[in-house]
Amino acid sequence: MESLQNLLYAAVSPVFLSLCVAALIWIHLRDSINYWAKRGIPHIPAHRCLVLLLAEKFGWKHDMEMYCDMYNALEGHSYGGAFEVLKPTIILRDPAMVNAWLVKGFSSFRDHHSGSAPDEEGENLTGELFALTGDRWRQVRSKLTPLFSPAKLKLMYETLKECTEELKDHLRQTVDDEADVEIKDVVSRHAMDVIGACALGVKCNAVKDPENCVIMKVANRVLDVGWRSSVYFFLNLVHPRLPHLLGFSLRSPEVVAFMTSLTKDVMRMKKESEQPSQHFLRMLMDSCELQEEDIHGSKTISLQQELGAEQKESFKITEDYVAGVFASFLSAGLEPISIIVTCCFYELAHHPEIQDRIFNEIQTIKEGSGSDITFEDLKKLQYLEQVVKETLRKYPTAGFIHRECTEPFHIPDSSIVVEKGVRLFISTCGLHRDPKYFPEPDKFDPDRFSKENIHKIVPGSYLPFGEGPRVCVGKQLALMNIKHMVMNLVSDYTLQTCEKTQNCLRTDPQKFFLGPKGEVWLRLKKRK
């Protein structure tokens, strides 16, 4: 009896309990660390992944470069395992498998892993397409895809031209004959004007009056890689629903409030305005057949939608959804465009021969169709397109593509099953800079994309906009915008390096997208 009491006492003693907890933690750690080894899959050991992750979290490395390092570490394998702290992740390297998994395997790799689905009950930007999952993503995406059709883009082209005229005006005032210009700043202000005008029909005046451009200040905070996003992603790593359960969102309350009230005000103004206007918000309002009383009335815009055969569920688009859609345009669209145009100008300044070829091509098209380059003409600028494609190759600003396994996926021709919850990473950086797919990857060579050479590009190795049903929804708008801006600048100026030009572009680990750190100065010289 006494020995039983002693045993019970021992069982509840703090030391014994601590030992039990430690043993459980040890078992969990051991199982997690051995996750890939147990399955016989080549992998990067957990401690090495942790070192890479810490380098990223302390701001020494961009997370996109971290996945590039993982890609390189798994050389010789089609895919391999890695860890985000203890969470198993797959790094997919083989381009043929990239296509198969993202396209045919979409039902298993449907969602981005970036976070839990937004909180529909709370004050959140619920329509942030990037973060939406499952049917909600499908419903919102099906409303947005038609906004980027060629016919709609043709309407946007006129808006683009108006914004570019303002930029040209600004440059005429700043550059007499020649001048050194901080090109990154000018380009991002122009990109802001374009997104504001195309998405919301709002004149941002970021080029002309940056000091008073509130939306630009908010846009910079939409993708804040500060403490908030670090805490958010850490909580998300522990469990995807944890940020939501703790009432913690990726966006700060001020950003959410600004985006929501801006969208709401613009919706009201547009509804009241007699003037025809072409921008995504107007089109979204029209396509959703929003009623005046919906906008003036309660917070929720009631809207029943027929969602196609497989989705009979009715779905209410709220103001928060619409605000979220525009937040995602700001966060996903603005910075990548600025980065690509900046990098393109940087390369052109180092390659006068490429600039000349673009200029001559523009002149030839102008001779054929008058001085104005139309929407249709833009497509005829083949060499310009090659230059833009090569910029997107050398500077893959979105860095990696990620998914979360939503239903078990059987890897073809193997006995391996990717389990639900495992994260998938495809390093665009790794692929675009792999000499196996792009010989001399550091060389800026637009002829990789010429008619003669394009067939040499291995399908699945070039992914600047992602792949499959979740491919970038703004891809065509982005390409049109980038080409239009490069065309206009090269038509009027030659770009040169100057004393302040960086020798090479270094990556800024503090930014969400992969882009150049610091100012990018170039000399603009007026063409005679």
Ligand code: HEM
């Ligand atoms: C150079 C410019 C751009 C680049 C390189 C880029 C790249 C990407 C990439 C890699 C993805 C992820 C695709 C995937 O997971 O397979 C993406 C998604 C997305 N992009 Fe872009 N993008 C650009 C411009 C834009 C613009 C201008 C907009 C909007 C106006 C936009 C809106 C979005 C949205 C909303 C998503 C999420 C799509 C979804 O989850 O269904 N992007 N983009």
